[in-house]
Amino acid sequence: MKRKKFFRQEWFRMGNRKKKWEKWRTPRGNQSKLRMHIKNKGFMPLVGYGSPKATRGVHPSGLKEAIVYNAQQLQFVASAGKSYAVRIAAGVGGLKRKSIQDAAEKLKLKILNPKKIEMRRTEKKTTAVEAKQ
Numbered sequence: 001m002k003r004k005k006f007f008r009q010e011w012f013r014m015g016n017r018k019k020k021w022e023k024w025r026t027p028r029g030n031q032s033k034l035r036m037h038i039k040n041k042g043f044m045p046l047v048g049y050g051s052p053k054a055t056r057g058v059h060p061s062g063l064k065e066a067i068v069y070n071a072q073q074l075q076f077v078a079s080a081g082k083s084y085a086v087r088i089a090a091g092v093g094g095l096k097r098k099s100i101q102d103a104a105e106k107l108k109l110k111i112l113n114p115k116k117i118e119m120r121r122t123e124k125k126t127t128a129v130e131a132k133q
Contacts, residue, residue, distance in 0.1 A: 003049070003051065004043060004049055005022075006024045006042075006043055006044065006045050007021070007022050007024070007042060008021050008022065008023060008024060008025045009025070009027045009029075009032060009034045009042065024045065026044075027044075059085055059112065061085060061110070061112075063083060063084060063085035063110065064083055064084050064085070065084070065085055065086075065087050065112065066080075066084045066085070066086055066087065067087050067088075067089050068086050068087070068088055068089065068100060069089045069091075069092060070092075070096060070100065071096075071099050071100050071103040074086065074100065074103050074104055074107055074109065075107075077109060078107045078109060084109070085109070085110040085111070085112050086100075086104055086109050086110065086111050086112065087111075087112045087113055088100055088101075088111065088113055094117050094119075095119075097115065097117060098117045098119065101114060101115075101117070
């Protein structure tokens with residue numbers, strides 16, 4: 001089911017600044033036709049326009065999202081079944097992110113926000129240790 005778009009009152013008058021005016025704002029005017037629900041003046045967001053319960057909170061890929069902070073939490077997601085996709089938390093750093101991505105790849109879980117991570121520090125340390133020997 002496609003969701004209806006709700007535009008700000010008189011958005012069509014605003015010319016080149018169209019994107020800004022497509023964002024919804026509640027009409028507050030005393031004589032506002034949109035606020036009074038006059039026919040053909042546009043739609044206001046109401047309770048009846050909500051999405052179905054079955055699709056609420058589901059990613060567009062059709063999978064439910066699970067936020068993960070470390071690699072151990074992936075095992076709980078994997079045990080829940082293939083109906084979940086993993087989103088790595090924003091506060092997770094590069095080193096832990098790399099371990100989470102590797103573990104998710106082994107468990108064949110889909111990551112919704114993957115990043116390519118280059119581990120420069122470990123490469124420099126290993127080459128420095130090899131040069132001493």
